Amino acid sequence: MRLLPADLPERGALALEVHARPSEPLAAPGRGSYVAVLVDADERDRELAHLARLCRQHGQPAPAADAVHWSGAIGALRVKWERHGEFSSYTLLMPAKAGEPFADTAAERLPPGWLSAVPGLTVYAGHAELLSPDDGHAVGDLLRASFGTSTVVGSAVGDGAGLAYSDFLTHPDGFGRFVLIDQGFTPLVAGRMLQRLFEIEAYRMMALLAFPVARRLSPRLLAIERSLAALADSIAAGSAREPSHDEELLQELTRLAAEIESGLAASQFRFGACRAYAALVRTRIGELRERRLTGLQTLDEFMGRRFTPAVATCATVSQRMHDLSERVAQASHLLSTRVDIVREQQNLALLASMDRRAKLQLRLQQTVEGLSVAAIVYYMAGVVGYIAKGGRSLGLRLDVDLVVGMAVPVLGLLALRAVRRARHRASEQDAH
Template sequence: MRLLPADLPERAALAMEIHARPPEPLLAPGRASYIAVLVDADERERELAHLGRLCRQHAQLGPGADAVHWSGTLGTLRLKWERHGEFSSYTLLMPSAGPVPFAETAAGELPSGWLAGVPGLTVYAGHAELLSPAEGQELGDLLRQSFGDRTVVGSALGDGAGLVYSDFLIHADGFGRLLMIDQGFTPLVAGRMLQRLFEIEAYRMMALLAFPLARRLSPRLLAIERSLASLADSIAAGPTGPTGPAGQAEQGRHARLASSATPVTPVNQPGRARESAKDEQLLQELTRLAAEIESGLAASQFRFAACRAYAELVRTRIDELRERRLTGLQTIDEFMSRRFTPAVATCATVSRRMHDLSERVAQASHLLSTRVDIVREQQNLALLASMDRRAKLQLRLQQTVEGLSIAAIVYYMAGVVGYVAKGGRSLGLKLDVDLFVGLSVPLLALLAFNAVRRARRHASEQDLKEGH
């Protein structure tokens, strides 16, 4: 009988995720090599095939097609492969360290040419030697043999369970070096500390991929900031035409004259057009700056976001080392704070400047768009006022024409009445033609006036119906 509801489809995978990448144990004396390779998505299959060939050479079952980590024994080597978001890592471990530090390495035990054939670009590569105090070498001799005359950084790890030294430089073979001395590590703790140290370097390099991008963007951002400041000054200065102080008085005069029946020529229309064209040009320049900034944001924000994420991982791994200071040496935490943290801060500053510029350009564009809209509304108002004046003039002209039309209609109708009167007189009627025509004129005028008014009323009613 089932005791629980049906499982979430991803339950088992999520539960095992916390156990997915356990550290490999390392017993002193021992040595290790670590390689982090930046791998494109289209090279993932080649990477698996390359690793699979190595596994088959040692009769090992390689990783599956969907695997993101694998570990196995290849002769004297213990190989651990992990696929991260952007890069893959190879950790090689083997027992016993040579008599001379870093004279022999774990990576040197791989088949010739296999490591060089790994797909991708090397981000970080490092060798590590884990020694025990029983080997009896003087610390000064060990450091000189390992790092020469370079400045060494070192600290006690795990609250004093071991010591670590490094110069954080790339040596002639292309690898960095970590020298660890066991003072009470268990094999699992030693492996965990070594993994953290390697990951600090890998994540540090991945975070710093954004630094060259930040340096390339900085001069362009400075130029955009200057252009934006110049455009903002132009916007703040305001137009010298109708939207300036003197122009506002003209606009008030325009509004008063708009209601007047007297024909008025629009005031300062050429100046208004020039200011509108200037604002349009400023708006186009702001749009160009906005497009340039958004293009830069789209091209850089993934890298800057990754920088923040990797930098946080570096900080977490350093905290997990639980360092103690060694006399006369910088700790890893201090070393990173003095050299790595400023580079991350530079990337964060450039990213923040880009976002701030985007917001400032958007605000300036909004202000200028508002002003352009106001100028257009003012131009539309002036146009409507001019159209209103023309309509009133047309109405007056129409009324004048109607008066003349009535006179013409009366004249022609009086002529018709005169012809009728003359015809009646020819028939023998005793009519005074002139008197008869003269008396008919007022009646004809009244009839013509009523006819014109009725036609005007009918046209108005038709306009109202069409308007609805």
């Protein structure tokens, strides 16, 4: 008997998500290589097909069509592929024998040409040597053999269970280098520590993709800020200017707003990704649990001096763009309000002028109505006179002049009433 309600459709996948993409174990001495490749969305299928061909060549099951990670054995190599949001990573691990560091890397054990044919663009590539203190390497000689005369950054990691070193440079073969000395790691912890070191560099490079964008935008933002300052001065001094000048200022503000919004649309994804990747870098460094080694910068200090300022620059440029957008919007609103006020004043003046014209038309109409009444009375009086003359011709004793004179006031009243009724009906029709 089931004790629970029906499962959420995604319950199983969500529960397993925290167990996904486990680190591969590696015992000392061992070697690893890591490649992070920026892959476009339309190349994802080709990427899977390329990996599937490698699996088939070595008798391994190919990843599923919707897979986002895969691991398996390719000869002596343990290969792990992971698909991230924007890039894919390939981790290659193998046991090794004591010898010259970085002389025989894990990446070289792949079939010739397979790695260079991976779809996408390389973001980061690195080699790592996992050594045991019993290998007989003096640390100084090991660092000189691995990094030459470069400045080395290093620390005790895993609360002292190992030592990690790197120069964070790209060497002639296109790979960076890490040296990890095992002082008490288990194979699983060693593999996890190596994965963290690789991911620090991969995420650092992905975060810094926003840095060229910030550099490109900075001069244009400075020009926009100066233009906006000049426009603000013009707006402040514009009370005595012609209204047409405000229209020109509003058009220029609209142009600046469109330019800023275009820059925001083109850059905000990259700046948002920079913040996310930088947070992952800080998380991975924290997971190393570093301790200082005498005379060396820790990885945290190195990133704090070199990486953090670049991320801060990207954040500053992003914030400047948002601030500029708000300032342009405020200036546009202020100028639009002033233009609206000017237009309202013009409309009021126009309405007042129309009111004066209406009054003049009314007076003219009243004058015309008076003339109309006089004309009507005149013609009607003539008609009455003709009627009186006709009656006198019939033998009636009528004084024509007297009849016409007495009819004039009556005709005037009747004409005036008729004109007023006609005007009243016209007003009622206009009201409806």
